[in-house]
Amino acid sequence: MKLTVNLQEKSYDIIIEHGVLSRVGEYANLNRKVLVISDDGVPKQYVDTLLSQCPQGYAHIVKQGEGAKSFPVYQELCQKLLDLNFSRTDCILALGGGVIGDLSGFVASTYLRGIEFIGIPTTTLSQIDSSIGGKVAINLDDVKNIIGNFYHPSAVLIDPDTLKTLPxxxxxxxxxxxxxxxxxxxxxxxxxxxxxxxxxxxxxxxxxxxxxxxxxxxxxxxxxxxxxxxxxxxxxxxxxxxxxxxxxxxxxxxxxxxxxxxxxxxxxxxxxxxxxxxxxxxxxxxxxxxxxxxxxxxxxxxxxxxxxxxxxxxxxxxxxxxxxxxxxxxxxxxxxxx
Ligand SMILES: NC(=O)c1ccc[n+]([C@@H]2O[C@H](COP(=O)([O-])OP(=O)(O)OC[C@H]3O[C@@H](n4cnc5c(N)ncnc54)[C@H](O)[C@@H]3O)[C@@H](O)[C@H]2O)c1
Ligand SMILES: [Zn+2]
Missing domain, CATH: 1.20.1090.10 (Dehydroquinate synthase-like - alpha domain)
Incomplete structure (x- = not known):
């Protein structure tokens, strides 16, 4: 199943397809530097499935939970992109739930004033809702999503099979x-x-x-x-x-x-x-x-x-x-x- 979000030059496709996790290259250019951002609650096999498709793939795994939507983790990710010399033509794959989507999207929206990111949501919440709409954010103190942006992914790839491992x-x-x-x-x-x-x-x-x-x-x-x-x-x-x-x-x-x-x-x-x-x-x-x-x-x-x-x-x-x-x-x- 495919949906297109029509937002003029920011339009993008959402693909809902069983097994798409192992066919990302059909929908996105993986022949460039790719940083997979995920958390330690997302099964490692999903990260490996993505990395096996990326000739220049890197992964950065943050600690799971809402606490990842924070300035220290944001800074850590920007530092990683800088250390790896990511340029505007490179790309982030956001593999995980709403936390990873919000965090990775915010990083993508600000690093070099914006680099491409692809959403690969793996929770029901992120597949149903948070992976589309362009709201990306981190939290400050106890206020949720107070530091953020409107920034759209270039594609969203939904593999409902990933929900089988979700508690x-x-x-x-x-x-x-x-x-x-x-x-x-x-x-x-x-x-x-x-x-x-x-x-x-x-x-x-x-x-x-x-x-x-x-x-x-x-x-x-x-x-x-x-x-x-x-x-x-x-x-x-x-x-x-x-x-x-x-x-x-x-x-x-x-x-x-x-x-x-x-x-x-x-x-x-x-x-x-x-x-x-x-x-x-x-x-x-x-x-x-x-x-x-x-x-x-x-x-x-x-x-x-x-x-x-x-x-x-x-x-x-x-x-x-x-x-x-x-x-x-x-x-x-x-x-x-x-
Ligand atoms: N941007 C938006 O429009 C929007 C909308 C709604 C919610 N949100 C945000 O989304 C966040 C919540 O997202 P969430 O509910 O997906 O939580 P989450 O991202 O914390 O994921 C829930 C847990 O499931 C684990 N997990 C993820 N995928 C898994 C899988 N396939 N198998 C096993 N474990 C898996 C994660 O490691 C995590 O521990 C909140 O921060 C909320 O503010 C954003
Ligand atoms: Zn909500």
């Missing part, structure tokens, strides 16, 4: 982004979750989710307006993730919690809760509203004294609502008094 919890974590895509834009995705086993329907789930993201990003690449709907569940989710995520919760798990209060229809809420139950996702958590609010105030979606939140009343349709930031504090207290 179950991470598999489910990524499915939350597909549920989000369904809720904001494509109600049939929701039905797919209700009627199918996600493991057997994973190719279709990836394809339909990427279609949603592609459609939204093509209409609003730099998040002036429509693209904000992709943040559904993320405003609250990011707040929770920043406060608790590094300890216990994954990105998708936080987004799952963040989506529930933003559903404006009880019947729809019940449908979503049933899907959570089927997937084994929790729908709420006791959090300290003051801590979460403190982080949310630094969110990129805050403009002056207002913050834009995304709400869904009917499956497949989202709306934006600009609310005074202090109201959000009150709201957080009211939905989660501890």
């Amino acid at each position: 179950e919890r991470h598999f489910v974590n990524g499915l939350v982004e597909a549920l989000k895509a369904g809720l904001i834009y494509d109600a049939s995705l929701l039905t797919l979750f209700e009627t199918c086993d996600p493991k057997t329907a994973i190719d279709q789930i990836i394809y339909q989710s990427l279609q949603v993201k592609k459609a939204v990003v093509e209409q609003d690449e730099k998040e002036q307006n429509l693209r904000k709907i992709l943040n559904f569940g993320h405003t609250l989710g990011h707040g929770i993730e920043s406060v608790y995520g590094l300890k216990d919760l994954l990105h998708g798990e936080c987004v799952a919690i963040g989506m529930i209060p933003m559903l404006e229809d009880d019947a729809l809420k019940q449908r979503v809760l049933q899907i959570y139950q089927k997937l084994g996702l929790q729908s709420d958590i006791a959090y300290d509203p003051d801590d979460v609010y403190a982080v949310m105030k630094k969110d990129k979606k805050v403009q002056g004294d207002f913050i834009t939140v995304v709400k869904v009343k009917e499956a497949g349709h989202a709306r934006l609502e600009k609310i005074p930031t202090p109201d959000l504090h009150q709201y957080l207290k009211s939905i989660n008094p501890i």
Whole structure:
């Protein structure tokens, strides 16, 4: 399956193909210097499969986890590119989940003011969502993605076979982004979750989710307006993730919690809760509203004294609502008094 993200001169193809990991040369020029960036949780055999296709291939493996999206690791990678004399015509392969995609893309966007990178996502979250859209970033202190860029890969190669080694919890974590895509834009995705086993329907789930993201990003690449709907569940989710995520919760798990209060229809809420139950996702958590609010105030979606939140009343349709930031504090207290 192939999708093309149409962004004039920055357009690129997304290939969804079993076994594409061992056929990267069919879609990208590997006859140049290539740095494979990955982390130590990604099976080494995937790194070796890529390196075996690159005559001038190098690998840099960082420690797995959100902590890799940091200035020290960013600097380490830039230093590696410099030491290896990478030029603008060379290339980075980002092999891993959303952490590796965000980090490698940010490195690619800034080294020499931009070198080519190809996304090879290996988690459900990155195959369904984070590998397309051009948002690349690292974190600073406890604020996620606060240092970043819009920078697109030259191609994204998705091999669903890589998901076979992904731990179950991470598999489910990524499915939350597909549920989000369904809720904001494509109600049939929701039905797919209700009627199918996600493991057997994973190719279709990836394809339909990427279609949603592609459609939204093509209409609003730099998040002036429509693209904000992709943040559904993320405003609250990011707040929770920043406060608790590094300890216990994954990105998708936080987004799952963040989506529930933003559903404006009880019947729809019940449908979503049933899907959570089927997937084994929790729908709420006791959090300290003051801590979460403190982080949310630094969110990129805050403009002056207002913050834009995304709400869904009917499956497949989202709306934006600009609310005074202090109201959000009150709201957080009211939905989660501890
Ligand atoms: N740029 C965007 O648009 C965007 C969108 C959503 C999320 N994100 C970011 O994505 C990140 C989360 O991504 P994630 O959930 O993929 O987490 P992750 O990148 O940390 O990967 C999860 C874990 O799975 C391991 N792993 C990866 N592939 C594997 C495989 N095939 N088999 C076995 N283990 C494997 C990794 O080593 C890691 O330990 C967050 O930093 C979030 O901010 C970015
Ligand atoms: Zn997300």
